[in-house]
Amino acid sequence: MQNLLALTTREVKAFWYSPMAYAVGALFLFMQGGVFTLLITVLNDPRIDPTWAKISQLFFGGTFFFWFSILIIPPLLTMRTFSEEKRTGTIETLLTAPVSDAQVVLAKFLGAWLAYLLLWVCTVVLFLILSTHTRFDWGPIITGYAGTGLLGSVLISFGILASSLTRNQVIAALLSFVAILLLFSLGLLDAFIHNPQATSLIRYLSLIEHTRDFSRGILDTRPLVFYVSLSAVCLFLTGRVIASPRWRS
Amino acid sequence: MTSPAISIRNLTKRYDLIPALSDISFEVPAGQIMGFLGPNGAGKTTTLRILTGIIAPSSGSVWIDGLDVTEHSLEVRRRIGYLPEHVALYSEMRVVEYLTYRARIKGIPRAEQSSRLKSSLEQCALTDVSRQLIGRLSKGFRQRVALADCLLAKPKILILDEPTIGLDPHQIRQTRELITTLGRTTTILLSTHILPEVEITCQRVTIIDKGTIVAVDTPEGLRQRRSGLQLVRTQWRGAPPSVIESALKQLPNVMRVTFQGQSDGICSFDIESQSGQDIRESIFHMAVKNQWTLRELSQQQASLEDIFVQLTTHE
Ligand SMILES: Nc1ncnc2c1ncn2[C@@H]1O[C@H](COP(=O)(O)OP(=O)(O)O)[C@@H](O)[C@H]1O
Ligand SMILES: [Mg+2]
Numbered sequence: 001m002q003n004l005l006a007l008t009t010r011e012v013k014a015f016w017y018s019p020m021a022y023a024v025g026a027l028f029l030f031m032q033g034g035v036f037t038l039l040i041t042v043l044n045d046p047r048i049d050p051t052w053a054k055i056s057q058l059f060f061g062g063t064f065f066f067w068f069s070i071l072i073i074p075p076l077l078t079m080r081t082f083s084e085e086k087r088t089g090t091i092e093t094l095l096t097a098p099v100s101d102a103q104v105v106l107a108k109f110l111g112a113w114l115a116y117l118l119l120w121v122c123t124v125v126l127f128l129i130l131s132t133h134t135r136f137d138w139g140p141i142i143t144g145y146a147g148t149g150l151l152g153s154v155l156i157s158f159g160i161l162a163s164s165l166t167r168n169q170v171i172a173a174l175l176s177f178v179a180i181l182l183l184f185s186l187g188l189l190d191a192f193i194h195n196p197q198a199t200s201l202i203r204y205l206s207l208i209e210h211t212r213d214f215s216r217g218i219l220d221t222r223p224l225v226f227y228v229s230l231s232a233v234c235l236f237l238t239g240r241v242i243a244s245p246r247w248r249s
Numbered sequence: 250m251t252s253p254a255i256s257i258r259n260l261t262k263r264y265d266l267i268p269a270l271s272d273i274s275f276e277v278p279a280g281q282i283m284g285f286l287g288p289n290g291a292g293k294t295t296t297l298r299i300l301t302g303i304i305a306p307s308s309g310s311v312w313i314d315g316l317d318v319t320e321h322s323l324e325v326r327r328r329i330g331y332l333p334e335h336v337a338l339y340s341e342m343r344v345v346e347y348l349t350y351r352a353r354i355k356g357i358p359r360a361e362q363s364s365r366l367k368s369s370l371e372q373c374a375l376t377d378v379s380r381q382l383i384g385r386l387s388k389g390f391r392q393r394v395a396l397a398d399c400l401l402a403k404p405k406i407l408i409l410d411e412p413t414i415g416l417d418p419h420q421i422r423q424t425r426e427l428i429t430t431l432g433r434t435t436t437i438l439l440s441t442h443i444l445p446e447v448e449i450t451c452q453r454v455t456i457i458d459k460g461t462i463v464a465v466d467t468p469e470g471l472r473q474r475r476s477g478l479q480l481v482r483t484q485w486r487g488a489p490p491s492v493i494e495s496a497l498k499q500l501p502n503v504m505r506v507t508f509q510g511q512s513d514g515i516c517s518f519d520i521e522s523q524s525g526q527d528i529r530e531s532i533f534h535m536a537v538k539n540q541w542t543l544r545e546l547s548q549q550q551a552s553l554e555d556i557f558v559q560l561t562t563h564e
Contacts, residue, residue, distance in 0.1 A: 002353055002359075003354050006353035010342075010350055013342075017341040018341075089333075089335055089337030090337040090339060092333060093333065096303060096326055096331045097326060097354050098323055098354075098355060245303060246302055246305055246322065248305060
């Protein structure tokens, strides 16, 4: 446990020291601030029916900018995790310490996920400001955050796996971006396929569908299972990748 | 008797079918400093990387403290301190911060962490730079940070891959002294391609060349092999090289004469003699008798390469 804590702390510190993390954070907050301003403008427009949309639905998944940040933030946060250690050789120093592969992978995951969560937590300020001006229901906003955090765990796991596959950060970022884009696009197939069985499968895999549910205040176990198991698979594979020199003769 | 600290049995490693190690076996008894000597590319780093569980062997097995490295990887890692050939550290961290982190991941109990940290810093003479960023340190200091990390958990076995490479002469002496001190309480496997290094620090030497073990010996034994191999370098003027060469070959105890070149009427020869025979005086008398000018007459120390030639041709 001390191991895992020490490993995770180092991961978090690595973000703290990296100029890249600040650039990513600034980009993210700028986009979310933009989204929020847009929402306020829309909701203030008297021509719009107030029952048409909830603020939580617009904020979580309702804009291009939401999906844009979902697609690019996780690759940027995870790209250096393993690839940088492979490039500089510190991965060997790490793996000759008495730590298990699982601990190493989990620490990388937790570090990047915490950074991702921290970015989203910053946007709570926007809702706090809004709450001083108007009344709204916090329930769907909280579930919206929960859904976004869970979704993040999958995307971060994709990124960690991609990063373990190469010693080049840029390739790692591109790999995870493409993987996330493919997963995201699965949900878009819904519009083109009319076979009911295929449709229900696509709905199950659709990030868009799940995010919509969460932002309506619906907490469903199916996306939970889907997200958690997909993360677990990616992290397991990452463990196999980093241990491979040890068993491949 | 207790099992040897390190035991390597019939170890073979191929990189893409090209053998780097061919069926090597040797042991390091507990408490010894064992030198692991060989020229570049001999397979030293490969052996040590297998010992520390970074890479897997193609066949054969390695045991550390009685534990099979591939089966008990974590347990083995708890018992060793490994200094890699190319030290890799997190450059954005400060020295104390890095060593504290390493102490924690090595599972050193919290109560002992600060005392272990302090003594590691002192042993490696790092106390003055402990607040500096690792990325700003010179190569010598980074090497010592990595060594301090090795010592943190007081491992029973130290595996050091060319610990003095790239250091200045002063740092080299300090490092060798530290290794000698550590060797009183720890088993050490010390890889190097520098012959005097093992003579200074080690109790036994395993010599590896082209992926095979060519000798296991004591430093004294090595020294005898060295003095047994005598090489005299000479420069001459006053006769054509072929005349001098045939005259040299007729001297008693001369084994081999190699022509080294000629310029401005001066020609050079290296002369090898039978072991234990000093032929310098008879060379001198020959020069006097023929009235040739002898410009240089010097006994050469046998180099590591000479020893390898001897080991690989005589055995
Ligand atoms: N990762 C690798 N891939 C392919 N060949 C390698 C690799 N590492 C080492 N070798 C080869 O194996 C041989 C032994 O290398 P090494 O163990 O580094 O020798 P040493 O440490 O004694 O200088 C060399 O011929 C080297 O080129
Ligand atoms: Mg080497």
